[in-house]
Amino acid sequence: MEITLRELVTSIHGMLFGGFFLMALFGAIVLLLDRSNPARSNPDSTSAQPASRWQTLYLIAMVAAGWAAVLSGAYVIYPWYRAVAPAGADLALYPQRLLMSHSTTTGWHNFGMEWKEHVAWIAPMASTMVAWVLLKHRAAWNAHRPIRTTVLGFAAVAFLAAMIAGGWGAMIDKKAPVQGGQSFQLMGSTK
Amino acid sequence: MTEIQLVPQNPANGPIAAAVLSCAIGCFLLGVLAVAADGSKHLANALNFYHPTGPLSGVTTIAIALWLFCWAVLAARWRNKTLAFAKVSAFAFVFLALGLLLTFPPFGDLFLGR
Numbered sequence: 001m002e003i004t005l006r007e008l009v010t011s012i013h014g015m016l017f018g019g020f021f022l023m024a025l026f027g028a029i030v031l032l033l034d035r036s037n038p039a040r041s042n043p044d045s046t047s048a049q050p051a052s053r054w055q056t057l058y059l060i061a062m063v064a065a066g067w068a069a070v071l072s073g074a075y076v077i078y079p080w081y082r083a084v085a086p087a088g089a090d091l092a093l094y095p096q097r098l099l100m101s102h103s104t105t106t107g108w109h110n111f112g113m114e115w116k117e118h119v120a121w122i123a124p125m126a127s128t129m130v131a132w133v134l135l136k137h138r139a140a141w142n143a144h145r146p147i148r149t150t151v152l153g154f155a156a157v158a159f160l161a162a163m164i165a166g167g168w169g170a171m172i173d174k175k176a177p178v179q180g181g182q183s184f185q186l187m188g189s190t191k
Numbered sequence: 192m193t194e195i196q197l198v199p200q201n202p203a204n205g206p207i208a209a210a211v212l213s214c215a216i217g218c219f220l221l222g223v224l225a226v227a228a229d230g231s232k233h234l235a236n237a238l239n240f241y242h243p244t245g246p247l248s249g250v251t252t253i254a255i256a257l258w259l260f261c262w263a264v265l266a267a268r269w270r271n272k273t274l275a276f277a278k279v280s281a282f283a284f285v286f287l288a289l290g291l292l293l294t295f296p297p298f299g300d301l302f303l304g305r
Contacts, residue, residue, distance in 0.1 A: 078243075111297075115296050122218045136206075146276045154215075
């Protein structure tokens with residue numbers, strides 16, 4: 001059972017960074033909804049307990065995963081995806097060229113990848129802001145409903161952007177997987 | 192930019208308003224740069240900061256730099272101010288929605304006349 005370097009890195013990008021980011025962002029939205037419950041917030045309060053240690057670590061890990069996903073995608077995997085194929089090369093190693101070589105698959109690049117490569121960045125930007133407000137301005141968050149509503153809205157948009165990017169990434173990788181590079185033996189081969 | 196009306200007798204919400212508005216402006220600029228780079232070969236070449244990644248490297252680097260710069264400037268200006276947060280929030284959601292829309296290829300193509 002083997003996996004190539006590019007397949008391994010793509011899995012880390014999508015399933016580890018991207019997957020964890022999506023799950024963590026969903027968890028953060030649940031946390032925000034819970035904290036937005038009027039019974040749990042105190043409109044008269046101008047001070048609040050600071051975020052617990054686990055919440056701080058959780059939000060920092062969420063933001064780090066989001067940035068790791070977009071940076072690894074743009075600077076490691078995307079160059080493999082968009083590499084120019086030499087004449088006569090096997091297009092299986094050049095996903096963008098493979099998709100563009102058939103009229104039935106060009107949309108996966110012209111629409112899917114073009115949308116994914118840009119919309120993805122909105123997710124870590126917005127989630128960074130959300131985490132920063134939750135960690136640094138807990139008192140204002142606790143006291144003001146408009147702030148809670150706005151931050152929750154940005155978290156929802158971040159989730160939507162991450163869903164779009166992750167969904168298209170998964171589908172494009174099914175049509176034209178990023179592969180190649182050194183192979184690693186994961187388990188001994190069976191007869 | 193429209194001056195946001197000050198509302199007294201509330202705790203300062205300026206730093207949060209700065210974070211929210213700058214994030215939305217950053218997302219909007221990301222969309223604007225993405226469409227502009229798609230429509231102009233000259234701009235696309237100028238934004239090609241890292242050749243293997245292409246113009247995407249410049250589009251995102253500039254957008255993030257402008258977002259952080261905007262955040263720093265607004266945070267410094269609004270550090271001790273209390274703003275009409277609903278108005279800031281409305282502006283922010285408009286910028287955020289436009290940013291999202293501009294990343295959607297058919298919407299960007301409308302601007303480019305394709």
